Amino acid sequence: MKKNVLISGGSGFIGTHLTALLLSKGYTVxxxxxxxxxNKADVFYYKWDVATQFIEEEAVLKADYIIHLAGENIGEKRWTAKRKAAIIDSREKSSQLLYMVLKKHYKKLDAFISASAVGIYGAVNGEEICTENDAPANDFLGYVCQKWEDSIDFIENLNIRTVKIRTGLVLGKNEGFLKKLIPLFKYRLGSAIGSGKQYMPWIHVEDLCTIYLQAIQNAEMSGPYNAAVTDNTNNTIFSKTLARIFGYSIWLPNVPAIVLKMVLGEMSIIVLTGRRVSSEKILQTGFNFKFKNLEQALKDCL
Ligand SMILES: NC(=O)c1ccc[n+]([C@@H]2O[C@H](COP(=O)([O-])OP(=O)(O)OC[C@H]3O[C@@H](n4cnc5c(N)ncnc54)[C@H](OP(=O)(O)O)[C@@H]3O)[C@@H](O)[C@H]2O)c1
Structure with a gap:
């Protein structure tokens, strides 16, 4: 009997890649x-509405694993108070809804695996390399990730193995944040942002999906794992690498931080700040990055 994986937010960028990988490995999704x-051959869709706490419970009841990716996109709209609430609620209240169904039906799972983000460590603009033992930051992204991860702990209290994948910037073909950058660089208008020194922990979507697969298959995995390559990629290196792939050297000055702050408001911290993260813990599980070199990863995404 094929094992079933329920993916919340599975029709988004990461979920689409993950679905294809899981199907190729013999799971139903x-x-x-x-x-x-x-519905498709091996993919069944169920509806939910986090705001009204509605869910087609069968989705949870037939699952062997749940992968929780759902959440409002953090980089899509300005962070008004309303938008901030939506970003938090779509993660926290969605976990709570899944928790309630699991609890109500005494439903056991082989594992519950949730997305989280390296934003949990906040803006660490020095050389320090953040590990899973570091405390969440005091800024909005740190707060979102902490709330998100805390909501997963309730599920762990049901004696279900839980894993939190603290994800870096995900590179995919014409997807995620690259989708916004590529047109600029293609027309030789791309440049670095702010000081350019902010670190950008990145991961190729194929590697990220392999980590999710491993989190399903490796019963030893539990708790938080950073999912990003540990290298020295900062915004200048990232921008120069992308420009080189498009055959030019950056000629425009860095986009001033003040301009981004005016245009994006508080959300500008996504692009103006960064941190380095350690991949040691995930490597210790036996995982190997297929894409360790930024240029190779970017070329694969173009
Ligand atoms: N991509 C990255 O670089 C990155 C980095 C770090 C962390 N992450 C995290 O990884 C997760 C998946 O990322 P992604 O890039 O695949 O995001 P995505 O493409 O935006 O997909 C997320 C999915 O979540 C669902 N969703 C959005 N708002 C929702 C709401 N209010 N209530 C319930 N579901 C909602 C949507 O599915 P439906 O429209 O079908 O409902 C959407 O397709 C996210 O939580 C994200 O924060 C991503």
Whole structure:
């Protein structure tokens, strides 16, 4: 009997890649979505509405594993008070909804694996390399990630193995944040941002999906894992590498931080700050990055 993996937010960028990988490994996949979608051969769609705490419970009841990716995109709109609440609620209240169904039906899972983000460590603009033992930062992203991870701890209290994947910037073909950058660099208008010194921990989507697969298969994995290559990629290196791939040297000055602060408001911390993160813990599980070199990873995404 094939094992079933339920992915919340499975129709997004990471979920689409993960679904393809899981199907190729012989799992069946269910996807929780806010909108009606047509079932496919091995993929079943279920509806939920986090705001009204509605969910088609069958999705949870037939799952062997749950992968929780759902959440409002953090870089899509300005962080007004309303938007901030939506970013938090779509993660925290969605975990709570899944928790309630699991608890109500005494439903056991082989594992519950949740996305989180390296933003939990906040802006660490020095050389320090953040590990999973470091405390969450005091800024908005640190707060979001902490709330998100705390909501997963309730599920762990149901004696379910839980894993939190603290994800870096995910590189994918015409997807994620690269989708916004590529047109600029293609027309030779790309440049570094702010000081350019902010670190950018990145991971290729293929490697990230392999980590999720491993989190399913390796019963020893539990707790938080950083999912990003540990290297010296900062915004200048990232921008220069991308420009080189498009055959030019950056000629424009760095985009001034003040401009981004005016345009993006508080959300500008996503692009103006960064931190380095350690991948030691995930490497200790036996995982190996297929893409360790930024240029090679970017070329694969173009
Ligand atoms: N991509 C990255 O670089 C990156 C980095 C770090 C962490 N992460 C985290 O990884 C997760 C997946 O990322 P992704 O890049 O695949 O994001 P994505 O493409 O935006 O997909 C997220 C999915 O979540 C669902 N969703 C959005 N708002 C929701 C809401 N209010 N209630 C319930 N579901 C909602 C949507 O599915 P439906 O429209 O079908 O409901 C959406 O397709 C996110 O939580 C993200 O924060 C991503």
């Amino acid at each position: 269910s996807i929780l979505s806010r909108s009606e979608k047509q």
